[in-house]
Amino acid sequence: MPDTKSFERILGKVNIQEYETSRNFLNGAVTYLSPYITHGYESMPNLVFQFKKQGLTPQHKLYAEFGWREYYYHVWSHLGNGIFQDIRPALPEVTYQAALPKDILQAKTGLAPIDLAISTLYETGYLHNHARMWLASYLIHFRKIHWRTCADWMYGYLLDGDLASNHLSWQWVGSTFSSKPYLFNAENITKYAPVEWHCTNSILDQSYEALDAIARSNEILDNSFVLKQLARNNTWNETQTQIPPLLSLPPEALLKKYQVVADLKLFDMSKSNNFKLVHPWNLKGTRDQKVQLGILHTPFFQEFPWSEQRWEFVLNRLSQLCDVIVLGDLQKILIPYLKAHKSIRIDVQHTYNPHYADLLLEISKTNDTLMQPMDRFLANPDQFCPSFTKFWQLVVKKEKFPKH
């Protein structure tokens, strides 16, 4: 389970030069920083500043990948909840399903790269970028499942689940946020993945031209024929995979372990007039003079539930930072309290996450609020950039670094 110590260990292991040459390989030197970046263990300007001291320049791949993350935030800042709908028209005449079939949920498609990607996601809450792209491409283009269904599902299991990077990447693969569908084939997997992922001679062993035609039609690359044959030959393991549930509330055991409260009366709020609100995307720093209140706003989790692993990861860190963690519909629990105690000053970092954004707006109307901007290392252009290239041209020379 990731924690502060593992963050420091992982940070110390980043090798910018090796990243450059190996990042596309499943066993390449990627950073594994994403869960910590998503949850704000460290600010992006600080991270980039640290890596610059080790030689990172705007020409490095890692710099550009950090840039993609900033780009997706730029898009989120302009489109808001519009990122949850098609940004460009979907491929014409293709019908996408709204539900994920059982063989996918159970990681039992019979296609090694797909089943391994799904079981790795369930077990670890992490997937290499290439595996995410293969899985996304397979589900959208070869199984014709709507990108939004898939994005919501994957988001809940990823420890780094970030609505901008996740939903916009799914749209990029699907072609509703790019100029063409992203496709892969068996040869591509042989090149970048270890042997147990290979799928030569499977339905994925086709030319890009053939796969492109499939993506643009209603044809489904279903492996059920092969599965039936394997079952007949007794070479198919029929055991059911346990599908980890996605939970809109943390499990009871975690609520107890981290002493989460659902009622402000259970905590002495009169201790101070200075409150820092800590949401799940700003888990940096230490306890300071202010009373630190961890805020888990249930309307968000009803729409975007999390796996138990993700709840544990976030609650563990919140409990280190906060005097108390409050869970509930905070429009009903917290806002009336703040309205009745207008002298309370609030310090909180802004977020675009749905429901939280509305909550923070309401708080800022009610109380004296220091709304900290989100941590970016690049400028956020006023003009909407419909492509990463356009964004990059405008921002690459406009870094924002801490003044050390």
Ligand SMILES: Cc1cc2nc3c(=O)[nH]c(=O)nc-3n(C[C@H](O)[C@H](O)[C@H](O)COP(=O)(O)OP(=O)(O)OC[C@H]3O[C@@H](n4cnc5c(N)ncnc54)[C@H](O)[C@@H]3O)c2cc1C
């Ligand atoms: C379908 C799909 C879903 C994705 N969902 C998420 C998500 O929910 N959260 C998330 O943080 N990333 C997401 N990504 C982007 C990328 O896969 C992950 O950021 C990366 O794999 C995380 O592992 P890492 O930290 O080892 O990455 P590294 O390769 O070491 O990259 C370092 C950091 O750069 C950023 N980064 C790298 N690649 C990308 C990228 N393509 N887009 C945006 N930022 C990037 C991340 O912050 C990452 O931690 C998704 C990509 C795809 C194709």
